[in-house]
Amino acid sequence: MSLYRDSGVVLRTHKLGEADRIITLLTRERGLVRAAAKGIRKTTSKFGGRLEPFMYVDLQLAEGRTLDVITQVETIAPFARDLGGDYAAYTAGTAMLETAERMVSEDGEPAVQQLQLLVGALRALSEQRQTPSLLLDSYQLRALAIAGYAPTFDACARCGAEGPHRDFHAASGGMLCSTCRMPGSAAPSPPTVALLAALLSGDWENAALADDRSRREAGSIVAAYLSWHLERGLRSLSHVDR
Template sequence: MPLYRDEAIVLRTHKLGEADRIITLLTRQNGRVRAVAKGVRRTTSKFGSRLEPFTHVDLQLADGRNLDTITQAETLAPFGAAMGADYERYTAGTAMLEAAERLVTEEREPAVQQYLLLVGGLRALAAGEKAPRAVLDSYLLRSLSVAGYAPSFDACALCGLEGPHRWFNPSAGGVLCSTCRIPGSATVAAETLILLSALLTGDWDAVAGAEDRAAREASGLVAAYLTWHVERGLRSMAYVERS
């Protein structure tokens, strides 16, 4: 079987047989990959701990008909070690892993931007210098944009009229003017829209200066926008602290 190397983030694992695991990966060059790690559940395994969720790894894999096989694994960054004892960081990171798997829908198709966004988001969570909720919201907005669901927080999402506007509707793609307003649209504070734009563009000074009320409202809108575009909510979002 031909071999190839790639960097990856471990997204998810599940058991296969008595000693193996199927590892779901987001790789730099090959997008989402599912691969078998043989014997990884044995205590004698050479790389069992390197293939846990959150781990940034350098892998050698063998091409397979249905599933590839991991033949080598070296740890580049054990992001999970920094987050495992912190509930907020751990749950935010879990939501990021689940979102990445849902937004990169095709296996073995390049998704370099999604990979880089995930690595950057997990690195920020592990560093602990930014609020986990803000890191998660910023990651979700950016990854949705890369996936083709970029929200509009200034111009009307339907007619393009420059804002600011007061109403937000996930199904319409962002803020709406008074003419295009759809029944059921949320009325959003101006401070919240400024914060959402800052999260999308990575303006961390503006994010750090936002009031808690705006942060809570922004998080709710990000969750609603994500849920609409991935068709069903992420299970892990139910555990993310947003107060």
């Protein structure tokens, strides 16, 4: 049986048989991995709470025919401990985990940048660096950018004309000028567009100055853009505290 090591964040778990669980992880070297944790639901399990959602872990796995099997686990960062008691942070974090699972494919390819981004976002949530909903929106925009779907908030997404522009169209990739405007475009306020650009670039000094209306509107824009590229919305977004 071939063994290998990897590090990753636990995204989701579900029951397998009477005592096992299938653990879904975003890993550094193999992208999205689904592996079996044998006997984890027994009180005598050697894994304890180290394979719960949000946990950042180092693992040893054995390659299997259908599912790899987790044989060793060491905790790198226990984000689950810090997020469990904060509803706003927990729901934002849950949406991050669902985004990560939907964004990365099970093709065995490394996902170094996506993992680093997720770990950084969960650490920022656990340390309460910014409002949870802003951290979520920034994480989702940057995850899309890593995947090759970075939206444009300054120049026109179709013709490249310099902005500022008034209309946002998800299918076109961002803001559109008056000439390129498409039916069904949204018209976010200028402060909202500025906030979106700040969240994408990680400009927290300016993002923190946004008012509540701009934050809510930006959240709706990010959700629409993400849904377009994922081809359906995230279930967890309905629980996010905005």
